[in-house]
Amino acid sequence: MTSAQIEIQLIACIVAVACAIPGTFLVLRKMAMISDAISHSILPGIVIGFFLTEDLNSPWLILLAAFSGILTVVLVEYIQKTGLVKEDTAIGLVFPSLFSIGVILIAKNAGDVHLDVDAVLLGELAFAPFDRMIIGGADMGPKSLWVIGIILLVTLTLLLAFFKELKISTFDKQLAATLGFSPVIMHYGLMTVASVTTVGAFDAVGAILVVALMIAPPAMAYLLTNNLKKMLLIASGFGIIGAILGYWVAHWLDASIAGSITTVLGVLFFLIYMFSPNRGLISVLYRQKRQEVEVHLLTFLLHLQNHSEKSERHINHLNEHINWHKVRAQSVLDLALKNNMITIDDSIISLTEKGKTFTSEAINYIITNKSAAIEEMKDRFFLFRG
């Protein structure tokens, strides 16, 4: 690897972690879309900042642009509070307006300078190593590495200091307020960090990738853990994996790095969405299917217990009597047999002792509404699950 390659990957990784931290809280607050809004509406801030400073990495430009990010949040909330339009509509109204002001400002005034809408939206990570930080003639590395590095450091410090406050105001805003923590301060603090991170990262990776890095890794982590600290760590980890994998995909395809990282994140999310052990789509469907069969099994056993007459227990009468298709009746019958709950004697089905005990216990739990106890009981009785 050349040093430029290493620098690019390092920048991408730091951006990924800096985005994953505020992103985790945005996802938990159901505010993912606000990051999209911020990423667009910082444009006028960037343009005005650029006119004033003529330097895309100037701290003034970053602060000004972050201010327009916060302005977005304030405007969205103001419009929403009037009760005349809903929040998603308010977001859809505010950020295109601010963004288009930026577009017009660029078109009118910046025809001859290095600043165009594409650069802001898509960024170009491959160029990041060319813009060096020179102090007293010594090369200190790429400028954007410094910018985003400092932003990450500040974000981490704030996270460590205010972890408890962030957690409580995200989980239970009212409790936070009654305990003397101002949810408003936490809210705007988080929005400021999200805005500053977006601005700091746009030059390197572009505004769209910032959104992907803020939302996709926390969304993946959310499907994998029940612990906020772990969620932050896993989200950061996925951000880093996406950044490095994406870089090499871009290298291999000779395509945009930001685009490749975003694609890799999309693919990773899809995989976790499908295969996450507890909350993944496949395991959810599997559990549902299993529960469905087991509910049918219980219905079937109940029917057997309620009817001693032979006509009701004849194997051929089952689909008529409890109104099931052949396939379902067969699979339920198989499951009951495999678990030694029933015996079949001359096409007449009878409950075994085990089947009787199971059914009576289950009825008891269903009447008293103890679903956890039923699951526990299934573990005790079943040799094979549905």
Next chain:
Amino acid sequence: MKDKIAIKVDDLTVAYNFKPVLWDVDLSIPEGVLMAIVGPNGAGKSTLIKAMLDIVKPIAGTIEIFGKPYKKQYKEVAYVPQKGSVDWDFPTTALDVVLMGTYGSLGWIKRPGKTEKKEALEALEKVGMLEFRSRQISQLSGGQQQRVFLARALVQKASIYIMDEPFQGVDATTEKAIINILKELRKSGKTVVVVHHDLQTVPEYFDWVTFLNVKKIATGSVKDIFNDDNLTKTYGINYKVSLLQ
């Protein structure tokens, strides 16, 4: 009448979009009572306690907690919000939620340590939830979630407990467990204010009651004022205590 006043509400008016939901409410809650706030839907019961907690800003009137505004007394008050007010899919455990109750006395930045954890575990034990301490909160039943909320209020070690419909959607065992703890709190001199829906249980559970329907209808001891007259005034139809049983 008891001497010391825990919560004093004076001329309180709260409006949402200029429509008053509470109108000129005066209320004195004596220290050491277990009080139900009852009234029909939309009577402003939740709004009243939210105003006491400074979550809702009134357009007129004042509220004092032991003679001072809420902002100076927030450590004296523990709040149990409605179960539905939070997202139970939040990635956290029962113990962690109870620990949040200690955040108030810790103040900004300081983290909960061993002492706080011990207190949280004790509170979980008190509500019969110790074995569920590591359970993710979405894996708890409605009654268990409510008990976790109560445990969180207990670790605040406040003098006043304010609860918004703690019995809604909970099983009979949880309801018993909760009311026993509330009675214990009263015995140890705490003041407990509960927004309550089930009129039938008022005489059994509470010793103090406030009838509310936008305006305050009556407030006092259950013995003195829980009668047909006040029920009818509050609910607008011919209500009789004897019909509740």
